[in-house]
Amino acid sequence: MIKKLFKYDKSRLIETLWECDPDIYNILVSSDDLQDARNSMFDHLNGIERHLFNIYSDKHFKDKNLLERNNSKECIRVLKNLIRTENEKISNFSALNTLYKIANKKINPHRLNEGFLFEFIFLFRGINCDSGIYTEKDVPLFLKLSGLEAALERTKSLDRYASNMEDFLKRYKTGMDKDLIKKRRQNRKFIQGLFNADDPDWLDYRWHLKNIISDIDTLHEIVKLSNDELRGLRCAKKYKIPFQITPYYLSLFDRKNTGRYDHTIRAQVLPSENYCLNYIQTRKSGSNMDFMDEKSTSPIKGITRRYPQILILKPFDSCPQICVYCQRNWEITDIKDAAFSKETMTNAIEWMRDNQYITEVLITGGDPLTLSDIYIEWLLSMISGIEHIERIRVGTRIIVTLPQRITEDLVEVLRRYNEFGVRELCIVTHFEHPTEITPDSLEAIKRIKKTGINIYNQQVFTYYNSKKYESSLLRKLLKKSGIDPYYIFNTKGKDETIDYRVPIARIEQERKEEARFLPGLVRTDEPVFNVPRLGKSHIRSWQEHEVIMILQDGRRVYRFYPWESKYAVVEPYNYIDVSIYDYLKRLNDDNENIDDYSSIWYYF
Known part of the structure; x- marks a missing residue:
């Protein structure tokens, strides 16, 4: 379905747009001005909403399955957001005005972006219960049966799901191949x-x-x-x-x-x-390279704090290996120039000692396990000497980039500070892809796990691990290797990392249509978006975020409600996402079957 549209020129896409919803087209061409069109659009959308779940609705809606009608309701919610004057002011753009100009032929088609047209083609289809994602999904036969017959038929359908997943998983190699x-x-x-x-x-x-x-x-x-x-x-x-x-x-x-x-x-x-x-x-522009605005959440040098009970401690400002997309690229230095300041750490630890509400410390950086055993021992002994510290996390990528560093001596140092019933010491690492799990990294994992220390994984969801079931394979292999999937991060919205960024809709789709097919103990990672200064916002729930505009180049503008918005008047954060069209075009250029991603437009 998407592949076919990719072949259309802009004029044909415009024709398709109005074919998807002639009523909206008629509203736009018959309105006296933009405000008149806006009012008529709200009336039109309210009318559809009233009919969607009304038992007295006309045949058009009653003939549509409940899933299509629910999808229509979500699309209407989004379109209402897009035509609100408040959201136009926030985003400094009016999608309604662009649609008005297209309908009234007041804009040159060549000036339009395919991404914008695609977004509204699928949005209009969704509103009219014609998304296309349910056409071949009839009511499963097992629901019409009962007893053993139903059980056997259900087994067949589940086997088909599993078989489809296995076909995708076989496309990717692992480091144990x-x-x-x-x-x-x-x-x-x-x-x-x-x-x-x-x-x-x-x-x-x-x-x-x-x-x-x-x-x-x-x-x-x-x-x-x-x-x-x-x-x-x-x-x-x-x-x-x-x-x-x-x-x-x-x-x-x-x-x-x-x-x-x-x-x-x-x-x-x-x-x-x-x-x-x-x-x-x-x-050069003087923009803040510190995307997460850590300087505004640093009460003392070496510490970042965004949550009530946990803080980040940064003893070292380099890693053996620099990740291009690192959120701290503004402060990560060449390893030859990296430094560890005992004085800075002493002051930071004393600050923690004086704050009884801090119960957990994430030691990160840079990569703290680049430091010598002597420094690591000193740091852990100082932190563990604080009575109210219940957990020490060590954030490291050493297991992935330099597993030889996980020596028996280092593991013994770590083991001493993991006291059951008193204090947990755990490792939070960062595997991005199944090919990174190798016999060497597995040996390092075994050494750590034998001491009773837990290991968790934080994956950054980038273009390079976002293909269908690619992250599912990583989860399966991590769990078998003794690592619990913990977080899957939406890539930070920094301009320099644009090549890595993936639409939020794709991470939502991955969670619902791929991760969900895995057993519960394997899909334990939580998809999150990091709001600058304020911290993580869960991506699963639409109450945590909403689409407020689609820009002229097809990028969605999201409004994120921070984690503490139910407790304090915290201003929402507006984020401009990657264009779904551009993402799919890139996948298409990389010979991926983009029709496998066709439902992506309906994740908001």
Whole structure:
């Protein structure tokens, strides 16, 4: 259905738009002015709402199934938001005015964006109970049966769901794939030869830290780089944007760059030209690089606090490996320039000691496990000495980027501060893709889990792990490996990370149509959106957020209600999302069947 529309030119899309709702077209062309059109539109939508669930409704609505009518109700709610003058003022744009001009031929079709037209084509279809997502979904046969007959028929339908899911899962490799393990061992040998390193060197995390790859020539000598990747790396060098990759993580690359399995891995660490130019533009414009506005939630140097009982402690400002999309790219430094200030940490810990309401500490940064065992021991002993601290989280990506760092000595240090019934010490890590779970990372996980320490995963939902069931495979593998899925984050809305961002509708769709097919203990991660300064807002519930406008380029404007909005008069946060049309076009260019995503337009 979407593929077919992608082939239409703008004039044909406009024709399709009005075919989807001739009544709205007639309202727009017969109205004296915009305000008249607005009033008539509200009357029209209110009329449809009254008929949707009225037993005396005309045949058009009674013949539609309940799911279509419920979807219509949601589409009406959205369209009412879009035509409100208040929301036009907030977003500085009027979708209704654009529709009015299109209907009255007062705008050149070539000036219109396909994303805008697509949004309203599907919105109008939804309002008229013609979304197309239920046409082949008749009432399941088992609902018409009972007893054993119903049970057997239900089993068949559930098997079909499971079979469909398995077909998608088979498209993706994991780091435990035998062929992949073999290729990566070959990569390891090549890197060792290049650095004149033996096996004991490779198993020593300090060797990896000393040999972090941060220059283009060495990187290019190890792996084949595309022209796009080279342009991005040269741009990063020109503008002094640091990139660094551990030898271990580089061994996970496809050295020949065939694009078969390492697309996600490369995208995490190789800055694109677009990223670099946007990063520099943001910096030059004087805009705040601190997207989460952590400076406004930092009561003392080294601490960020956004919630009543937990705070963030940042002892170290670098990582062995820099993730391009990192929310703290404004403060993450090259590992050679990174610093640990005992004085800053002492002051921060004393601040925590004086605040009895703080019961939990997330030690993050940078990556705190880059520090030596001595520093980590000192830090944990100081924090655990505070009587009201019940839990210490250690936020680290070391398990993914440098599993050799998880030594017996380090694990023993961590174990000492995990006291059952007294205080929990847990690890919060960051696997992005199934190909990152390798025999080496699994060995690190085993060492930690043997001590009784829990491990949780926070995944950032980016373009590079957003294909159908891709994140489901990660969840399954994480759970089997001893890690509990914890959060799945909508990518931060920073201009420089536009290549990574995914429409909110896609993360909602993934939760409802993919994650939901997994057993409950596997899909334990909560989808969240981080509101700057205020913290996480759940994405599941429409009461937490709403679409208030669709801009001329097809991007949705969302209003987010922060987590404490039921307790205090906290101003909502307005967010401009990624265009669904642009996202699907990108998937289409990457040879993905975009019709598999057809319901995405109806997630708000």
